[in-house]
Amino acid sequence: MPRTVKMKVFRGEKGEGAIHDYNVHIDDGMVVLDVIHRIQATQAPDLACRWNCKAGKCGSCSAEVNGKPSLMCMTRMDSLDLEKPITVEPLMTFPHVRDLVTDVSWNYTVNKRIKPFKPKAKEADGTHRMFQYEVDRVQEFRKCIECYLCQTVCHVLRNHGKHEEFAGPRFMIRTASLEMHPLDVEDRVPFIKEEGGIGFCNITKCCTEVCPEHIHITDNGIIPMKERVADRYYDPIKMLFRVLTGK
Amino acid sequence: MAQYTTHDFDVLVIGAGGAGLRAAIESAALGAKTAVVMKSLLGKAHTVMAEGGAAAALRNADDRDSWETHFRDTMKGGKQLNFFRMAELHAKEAPDRIRELEEWGAVFDRTPNGLINQRNFGGHTYPRLAHVGDRTGLEMIRTLQDKLVHMAAEIFMETTVTHLFKTSDKICGCLTYSRVTGEFHLFRAKAIVLATGGGGKAFAITSNSWEYSGDGQALAWRAGAELMDMEFIQFHPTGMVWPLSVRGTLVTEGVRGEGGVLLNKDGRRFMFDYIPEAFKNDVAATEKEAEQWVAEVAAGKLATVRRPPELLTRDVVARSIRAEVQAGRGSPHGGAFLDIATRRTAADIQRKLPSMYHQFKQLANVDITKEPMEVGPTCHYMMGGVKVQAENGMSTVSGLFAAGEVAAGLHGANRLGGNSLSDLLVFGRRAGWGAAEYAKTASAPSVNEAEVAKAIEENLASLSRKGGENPYAVHKDLQDMMQDNVGIVRTEDELKQALGALDELEKRVDNVSVEGARAYNPGWNLAMDLRSLIVISRAVTLAALERRESRGGHSRIDFPSYDKKYSKVNHVLYNQNGQMALRADALPEVSPELKPFVEEA
Numbered sequence: 001m002p003r004t005v006k007m008k009v010f011r012g013e014k015g016e017g018a019i020h021d022y023n024v025h026i027d028d029g030m031v032v033l034d035v036i037h038r039i040q041a042t043q044a045p046d047l048a049c050r051w052n053c054k055a056g057k058c059g060s061c062s063a064e065v066n067g068k069p070s071l072m073c074m075t076r077m078d079s080l081d082l083e084k085p086i087t088v089e090p091l092m093t094f095p096h097v098r099d100l101v102t103d104v105s106w107n108y109t110v111n112k113r114i115k116p117f118k119p120k121a122k123e124a125d126g127t128h129r130m131f132q133y134e135v136d137r138v139q140e141f142r143k144c145i146e147c148y149l150c151q152t153v154c155h156v157l158r159n160h161g162k163h164e165e166f167a168g169p170r171f172m173i174r175t176a177s178l179e180m181h182p183l184d185v186e187d188r189v190p191f192i193k194e195e196g197g198i199g200f201c202n203i204t205k206c207c208t209e210v211c212p213e214h215i216h217i218t219d220n221g222i223i224p225m226k227e228r229v230a231d232r233y234y235d236p237i238k239m240l241f242r243v244l245t246g247k
Numbered sequence: 248m249a250q251y252t253t254h255d256f257d258v259l260v261i262g263a264g265g266a267g268l269r270a271a272i273e274s275a276a277l278g279a280k281t282a283v284v285m286k287s288l289l290g291k292a293h294t295v296m297a298e299g300g301a302a303a304a305l306r307n308a309d310d311r312d313s314w315e316t317h318f319r320d321t322m323k324g325g326k327q328l329n330f331f332r333m334a335e336l337h338a339k340e341a342p343d344r345i346r347e348l349e350e351w352g353a354v355f356d357r358t359p360n361g362l363i364n365q366r367n368f369g370g371h372t373y374p375r376l377a378h379v380g381d382r383t384g385l386e387m388i389r390t391l392q393d394k395l396v397h398m399a400a401e402i403f404m405e406t407t408v409t410h411l412f413k414t415s416d417k418i419c420g421c422l423t424y425s426r427v428t429g430e431f432h433l434f435r436a437k438a439i440v441l442a443t444g445g446g447g448k449a450f451a452i453t454s455n456s457w458e459y460s461g462d463g464q465a466l467a468w469r470a471g472a473e474l475m476d477m478e479f480i481q482f483h484p485t486g487m488v489w490p491l492s493v494r495g496t497l498v499t500e501g502v503r504g505e506g507g508v509l510l511n512k513d514g515r516r517f518m519f520d521y522i523p524e525a526f527k528n529d530v531a532a533t534e535k536e537a538e539q540w541v542a543e544v545a546a547g548k549l550a551t552v553r554r555p556p557e558l559l560t561r562d563v564v565a566r567s568i569r570a571e572v573q574a575g576r577g578s579p580h581g582g583a584f585l586d587i588a589t590r591r592t593a594a595d596i597q598r599k600l601p602s603m604y605h606q607f608k609q610l611a612n613v614d615i616t617k618e619p620m621e622v623g624p625t626c627h628y629m630m631g632g633v634k635v636q637a638e639n640g641m642s643t644v645s646g647l648f649a650a651g652e653v654a655a656g657l658h659g660a661n662r663l664g665g666n667s668l669s670d671l672l673v674f675g676r677r678a679g680w681g682a683a684e685y686a687k688t689a690s691a692p693s694v695n696e697a698e699v700a701k702a703i704e705e706n707l708a709s710l711s712r713k714g715g716e717n718p719y720a721v722h723k724d725l726q727d728m729m730q731d732n733v734g735i736v737r738t739e740d741e742l743k744q745a746l747g748a749l750d751e752l753e754k755r756v757d758n759v760s761v762e763g764a765r766a767y768n769p770g771w772n773l774a775m776d777l778r779s780l781i782v783i784s785r786a787v788t789l790a791a792l793e794r795r796e797s798r799g800g801h802s803r804i805d806f807p808s809y810d811k812k813y814s815k816v817n818h819v820l821y822n823q824n825g826q827m828a829l830r831a832d833a834l835p836e837v838s839p840e841l842k843p844f845v846e847e848a
Contacts, residue, residue: 029490046763
């Protein structure tokens with residue numbers, strides 16, 4: 001039903017600012033991003049927000065809607081309690097730029113530290129053979145749209161600010177997608193243990209809950225990578241074997 | 248005088264979708280000092296929206312395929328207006344470009360014997376689209392992005408180009424601003440590759456995002472380069488129509504490739520009523536034949552019968568849906584029904600079309616495994632753009648290159664689905680190579696400071712102007728005007744009206760005022776994008792007015808069929824002392840060895 005709603009939107013620069021109130025007329029089926037656009041077009045043309053595809057495929061419009069990190073383009077207004085004001089704030093885990101925009105460049109820096117894909121040699125007929133059952137789990141991780149909602153909710157980053165020591169869920173599964181790639185011959189287990197800081201994750205699964213692509217970040221990505229780290233570094237029998245054989 | 252920071256590069260790539268990233272990879276690999284600037288963050292460009300796949304005659308799913316058949320299909324889909332040499336290079340090189348992506352880490356869906364799987368798509372004779380479910384574009388952009396970040400190329404995110412500069416008729420650089428800070432940056436470059444995509448934001452109903460404002464075409468035209476085939480706009484037949492807020496959002500052709508059918512409100516499978524004469528032999532004659540085709544394909548067998556009419560080329564399907572709606576047989580919200588629920592199992596649908604499933608579930612409260620979707624045409628792609636040389640992507644201005652949607656020639660009057668992603672790879676690489684080669688012998692560029700100062704002044708005008716119009720209001724009026732007058736079907740009167748309206752809108756664009764400061768100010772950013780939108784809107788309208796026939800992505804109510812007079816001409820738009828002028832160029836003669844694969848149109 002078309003109606004007027006009260007929006008409380010954070011406005012300001014570099015963390016300094018305040019919540020501004022806007023009364024907005026909304027129509028059927030609108031999402032939060034539509035409402036932000038309507039505010040831009042009619043009340044505050046300089047209201048900053050990042051967006052692109054408006055279809056949940058590019059991961060640009062992440063913000064905290066009523067305190068919950070969400071994609072604004074996929075959050076329908078009728079899924080919210082419209083009797084109360086709707087709050088829209090920038091992601092808390094990254095440095096603030098302006099209004100709803102944050103500086104997510106740290107994520108790009110982390111990504112660059114992960115060793116690139118390194119394929120094994122092609123088969124004799126010049127092809128690479130991989131079977132669907134082998135690539136299913138890698139394809140799950142590669143669905144990631146880099147919205148960084150998982151990074152935003154992860155308490156290791158959000159509450160403890162361990163950006164220097166912990167790569168965050170996004171890059172745990174990015175590493176997993178390379179490590180589990182049937183053609184890849186690189187070794188990133190030392191990276192994920194040391195620089196990646198996988199030990200900081202205590203499997204609260206907040207990342208999985210918030211993932212708009214429904215990737216099982218913890219169960220299918222982080223836990224198997226933790227197992228690889230444990231196998232390599234903490235398995236007493238393997239440690240003994242390594243000492244004896246020198247491998 | 249306004250401040251700016253200066254950067255020097257051999258090759259500057261503008262845009263970081265598939266074409267821009269592929270161009271940058273090639274240029275950097277060849278040792279040119281390379282940078283990429285992009286309006287959004289890295290990895291967010293419109294390529295992520297591409298769903299169905301990348302067309303290449305890999306012959307994994309059906310070994311009857313060949314580059315010659317791909318060439319023939321592309322020319323036929325383009326109504327023979329394509330630059331044949333581009334269609335030839337594209338068909339020949341696409342398989343290598345796809346295999347190269349796999350070598351860089353892309354994980355395509357597999358055939359039972361472990362090779363890259365390929366799906367059927369409109370206008371392609373055989374299953375030809377390498378794909379990853381319905382998120383092929385994301386896979387492609389992520390693969391290219393992760394390849395590029397480990398190369399020696401500099402990346403400038405959220406940076407928009409507003410002016411190109413030339414010295415002695417050669418490209419020498421461009422002015423940009425950082426969206427984040429609002430500060431200006433001058434890039435001096437020996438060669439520039441435009442990879443800026445299209446301009447769908449000139450229309451009200453579009454699958455395109457805000458970035459698609461035709462910057463590359465407008466920059467090129469202003470710099471004296473020629474545009475071509477601008478009248479041909481692809482209205483993708485299946486965009487969402489409800490709720491209004493998602494009107495235009497793309498519904499992949501993959502739905503039909505997987506067996507989805509189009510129905511009118513009476514449940515009639517109306518595409519059988521709209522099969523054009525030229526395609527009669529390629530399409531199933533009965534529903535039974537179409538069903539058999541789907542059954543064979545779904546079972547992973549080679550099709551022994553002809554394909555369903557839903558897989559006709561996009562121009563045909565879009566016009567058919569429109570005709571049904573006009574005749575009062577549309578769905579409740581003015582579209583057609585697209586049904587996959589009764590065709591495939593729920594498990595198949597969720598596996599093959601996962602993002603469509605989520606998109607409808609979340610945005611429209613429709614479960615596509617149980618109910619039909621409502622779909623209608625949406626402005627999707629510009630076949631026309633900057634006129635380039637096939638081999639190296641150079642425009643008619645020395646040192647200015649273009650690749651991908653911003654360039655013209657490959658697709659002629661209508662693009663086949665799946666040919667865009669392979670276009671980005673084939674011609675992105677060629678433009679990157681062309682630019683790097685060109686830069687080797689080009690002299691160090693210098694840019695005239697007075698021109699930079701004037702450009703900055705133009706960019707800042709809307710911020711200091713008081714009492715002008717809101718840029719959002721002007722944009723909306725432009726979109727509505729173009730949708731009404733220059734949309735999916737056109738007439739002489741409406742096109743003439745549009746030209747008049749564009750003169751008015753241009754004045755309004757020059758008189759917008761924006762509030763606030765320069766840092767991350769979308770109102771100010773839009774004010775600058777509007778200037779590009781006016782240029783491309785005029786180019787589309789002029790070319791559409793001149794082509795008094797219907798062909799591919801250009802439909803005239805007053806001239807509803809092909810006219811031989813236009814069957815071998817491309818319309819070229821050029822800059823005549825600041826005014827847009829048009830001429831008709833004869834199409835290059837197809838080489839003798841390719842003659843057997845082209846048909847009269």
